[in-house]
Amino acid sequence: MDRIAGLFPLWAVLISVTAVVYPALLIPLKWAIVPLLGVVMFGMGVTLTPSDFTATMKRPVIIALGVALQFLLMPLIGWVLTRLLSLPLPLAVGVVLVGAAPGGTASNVITYLARGDVALSITLTSMSTMLAVVMTPLLTWLYVGKLVAVPTADMLLSILKIILLPVSCGVFVNTLWGGRLGGVKRLFPVMSIVAIVLIIGVIVALNQPQLSTLALPVITAVVLHNLLGLTSGYVVPKALGLDPIICRTIAIEVGMQNSGLAVALAVKYFSPAAALPGALFSIWHNLSGAALASFWSRTGRPR
Template identity: 35%
Template sequence: MTASPLLTAFLPIALGIIMLGLGLSLTLADFARVVKYPKPVLVGLACQILLLPFICFLIANGFGLEAALAVGLMLLAASPGGTTANLFSHLAHGDVALNITLTAVNSLIAILTMPLLVNLSLIYFMESDQAIPLQFAKVMQVFAIVLLPVGLGMLIRRYAPGFAARMEKPMKLVAALFLAFTIVLALAKDWQTVVEYAPVVGVAALLFNVISLGLGYWVPRLLRIPKRQAIAIGMEIGIHNGTLAIALALSPSLLNNATMAVPAAIYSLIMFFTAAAFGWWVSRGHKEAIAAQETAN
């Protein structure tokens, strides 16, 4: 894959639109909810920040991925949850408020964790003359682009709540379209290269995605966290911000390595199908449970 001028120019716009949509759905209460419900938030963050990178590292090593692809998969693991997780959590009867809180908090924490994890991955997987350190200052520039739209969206939500409420659904649709268009652009430029990598990277990305969804659901359940919150954590951990990972990989001022964008691009396609299947599976007994409760009442 090569980063075309169109894709390089389009990525900041796509990120801005997606993060603005996220900001329209956030309030300060979403951050304060960490204090009110610390256990599910801490469990979700621990799975996201500690467990997933370790699992991803094992998968990258186990599949013997080429160095750039391994770093790309680790970059994806380091990315915070995507806004699409909120929609899938809602459809699966999860705790969407918890999703919003996890996305908000993890997006801030990722400012520190992403450069650290990516730099460690570059040191481990790539030769010293191949590694291009992901400097903290450069990542801060990207997250300024990311966080400013979030802040703008939160201000709109604060001072024009009616407008924000009306725009929330259209913005989610626009964000989904921008995500899809970004993936198409990333794949279309060098389709043959993607086809070459797809068999190995696709299986590795699929395995990582399925394990992410499973860990996100079963670890909270084993810790006696209610099912609705476990569904939310599963969706949050299983659906990463692929656009952000692609942007970091392709940006000429950052990693500037299009091969590193391949895992995120393929993962972003796979996750829609796996998340839908996971949502159907965990919500199978929801209607029956509601009917039983109504009968008991």
Template identity: 30%
Template sequence: MNSPVVSVALPLALAVIMFGLGLALTVDDFTRVARNPKAVAVALGCQMVVLPLVAFGLVLLFGLPPLLAVGMMLLAASPGGATANLFSHLFGGDVALNVSLTAVNSLLAVVTVPLITNLAIAHFDPVGEAGTVGLQFGKVVQVFALVLVPVLVGMALRRTATRFAEAMDRPVRIASALLLMAVVLSAMVTERGNVTDYLLDVGAITTIFCLISLTVGYQVPRLFGVRARQAIACSMEVGVHNSAISITIAISVLDSTEMAIPAAVYGVSMVPLAALVGWLISRRVRSSADAATGRGPRTASAAPHPPS
């Protein structure tokens, strides 16, 4: 997977993705956070505290080797992205909240991703296997450059040339998706002999992690009284990670192909899983709404009286 093409193209693909995200963001997307403090606080708590703990527990349960274990923790630390916004839109979530969460998550990722990754490296100690020494200051700067700088450039362009930014928004999204797809396909062709092994190694744990993430992202906000539309947005933000960040950091910053495997497998499985969970949640929400408004199946009291 760590071929020259992938090593060069992955950072480029991530930069285009994050630039496209910046084109869609405005300052109001950040200030909107103050208008939804509960939903934002709960979602960020799930994202930054609950998910790393869940991933850590699953890693121990499955007994993953150190490099894969660090890769799982790196995946857990990665923020949501534009795909989360799309799924939220499809299943009736509060997309504006998604955009705000993505904006805040992208900023915080510059701190949280190196922190959680370094803690994982210190605990699982994969140094002997790949010479990994963690995300030291110079590598943290690389993370900053990969994740945040393209977002800021995109936001600046939207502010200074709004019409151009709006016109470029869709082409950049399409280009980023195609570029990332091309990189992934190239990596799969290069590693075609190992794909089955990768699925056997982390297929089950990434599937379980994705399902737990989506469920926690919806149920925990609901327990805190967050409205259903906002909880759907939280579910997609918490459960649909930007796996491109994890893969790029693993390969281009940490120089470890094996650390990228969990995010690569997750990136394939999360689409059908998010679609399934989103459909189930939206169906449940509609059923509850129908019952509350009396549009659902007729109750016994509403049924016609039998003839006398």
């Protein structure tokens, strides 16, 4: 399973190339973007139990710091980049959506490989995911609401369906029958990878006609967004004197977004072009996260 997960960037690049050369193969799957993301969220839920959420009582200050950095830094960094790079409106909306999204599930795997605090990573992902029901529409409206109509109420309802419902179902299934599922639970990470890869392919195919003009500014914004998120997510806790293991974990959690959610919301409420930053972020943050995990794993656990 870890080997398949490690090859995710390769699969994402391959399907992106396929989407550019043969877009007609993937465009008909546009309808499947939201259901596929629901599969990913259910898979996340199956790995969780109610105790993962109650864990916030043990380290409330650290959890609050991680979640605050997630929703304060990433939308702000995204918005600043859209201004500095003078991105077209659809791309600007997409970058802000990525910034307003909660932490991505891949952050838990990257944290494990980086010898971080996996329990903290899972708790941060869970908390930001639940808060995203309100925070993602609100932050999107705050940053781009003056430029484009942001249907915050409709987005809130969509996130309830895309995130809260499938995650809750996954937690319910794991709580009641987790012990009986056995090896079946190990299939969900693979299903999640397949779902995200298909989502990336569909978005690239939808944007294929204008990809030559959009690719460079989007890639620049995505790379800077992710790297600035990782850096600030480490520097701020470090400046506050927190343990290096916690700093690693928060950095990964802040820098790695649930870009699949950003893609689904962009397609549903804005445009295919607005979904492109999220699709490219899915590829890039796994590459940068894997590189960072490799570096930290070689340096060992700090004392």
